[in-house]
Amino acid sequence: MTHELGHTIGFRHTNWDDLGEPETLFGLFHIEGTPEGNDPHSIMNGGNATSGFSGLSYYDKVALRALYPW
Numbered sequence: 001m002t003h004e005l006g007h008t009i010g011f012r013h014t015n016w017d018d019l020g021e022p023e024t025l026f027g028l029f030h031i032e033g034t035p036e037g038n039d040p041h042s043i044m045n046g047g048n049a050t051s052g053f054s055g056l057s058y059y060d061k062v063a064l065r066a067l068y069p070w
Protein backbone atom coordinates (compact mmCIF):
# COMPACT_ATOMS: atom_id res chain seq x y z
CA MET A 1 0.00 0.00 0.00
CA THR A 2 2.86 2.38 0.78
CA HIS A 3 4.27 1.67 -2.68
CA GLU A 4 0.98 2.67 -4.31
CA LEU A 5 0.81 5.84 -2.24
CA GLY A 6 4.29 6.61 -3.58
CA HIS A 7 2.88 6.53 -7.10
CA THR A 8 0.12 8.95 -6.16
CA ILE A 9 2.67 11.52 -4.99
CA GLY A 10 4.74 11.25 -8.14
CA PHE A 11 7.23 8.44 -7.64
CA ARG A 12 7.76 5.82 -10.28
CA HIS A 13 9.53 2.47 -9.99
CA THR A 14 13.19 2.81 -9.09
CA ASN A 15 13.73 -0.43 -11.02
CA TRP A 16 11.80 0.80 -14.06
CA ASP A 17 14.64 -0.19 -16.39
CA ASP A 18 14.82 -3.75 -15.02
CA LEU A 19 11.04 -4.03 -15.47
CA GLY A 20 11.31 -2.92 -19.10
CA GLU A 21 9.27 0.25 -18.54
CA PRO A 22 10.06 2.90 -21.15
CA GLU A 23 11.84 5.97 -19.85
CA THR A 24 9.21 8.19 -21.41
CA LEU A 25 6.14 6.23 -20.29
CA PHE A 26 5.41 8.48 -17.30
CA GLY A 27 8.30 10.87 -17.61
CA LEU A 28 11.52 10.48 -15.74
CA PHE A 29 13.22 13.07 -13.58
CA HIS A 30 16.28 12.04 -11.65
CA ILE A 31 16.29 13.43 -8.12
CA GLU A 32 19.70 14.73 -7.10
CA GLY A 33 21.24 12.69 -4.34
CA THR A 34 19.55 9.45 -5.37
CA PRO A 35 21.14 6.64 -7.40
CA GLU A 36 20.97 6.73 -11.20
CA GLY A 37 20.17 3.03 -11.07
CA ASN A 38 18.01 0.86 -8.91
CA ASP A 39 17.75 1.35 -5.14
CA PRO A 40 17.31 -2.25 -3.96
CA HIS A 41 15.88 -1.10 -0.61
CA SER A 42 13.32 1.33 -2.03
CA ILE A 43 9.61 0.80 -1.47
CA MET A 44 9.25 1.99 -5.07
CA ASN A 45 10.71 -1.15 -6.62
CA GLY A 46 8.01 -2.69 -8.76
CA GLY A 47 7.17 -6.35 -8.41
CA ASN A 48 7.44 -6.50 -4.62
CA ALA A 49 3.74 -6.42 -3.82
CA THR A 50 3.96 -9.50 -1.61
CA SER A 51 6.90 -8.18 0.42
CA GLY A 52 6.20 -6.79 3.85
CA PHE A 53 6.82 -3.14 4.58
CA SER A 54 10.29 -2.65 6.01
CA GLY A 55 10.34 1.13 6.07
CA LEU A 56 11.50 3.81 3.69
CA SER A 57 15.00 3.48 2.33
CA TYR A 58 17.55 6.25 2.77
CA TYR A 59 17.01 7.30 -0.86
CA ASP A 60 13.23 7.12 -0.51
CA LYS A 61 13.61 9.77 2.19
CA VAL A 62 15.97 11.87 0.04
CA ALA A 63 13.43 11.80 -2.80
CA LEU A 64 10.52 12.56 -0.50
CA ARG A 65 12.30 15.57 1.01
CA ALA A 66 13.28 16.83 -2.45
CA LEU A 67 9.70 16.73 -3.74
CA TYR A 68 7.94 17.66 -0.50
CA PRO A 69 10.33 19.68 1.67
CA TRP A 70 9.33 20.23 5.26
Ligand SMILES: [Zn+2]
Nearest residue numbers: 003007013046
Ligand atom coordinates in the same frame (compact mmCIF):
# COMPACT_ATOMS: atom_id res chain seq x y z
ZN1 LIG B 1 4.25 0.34 -8.73
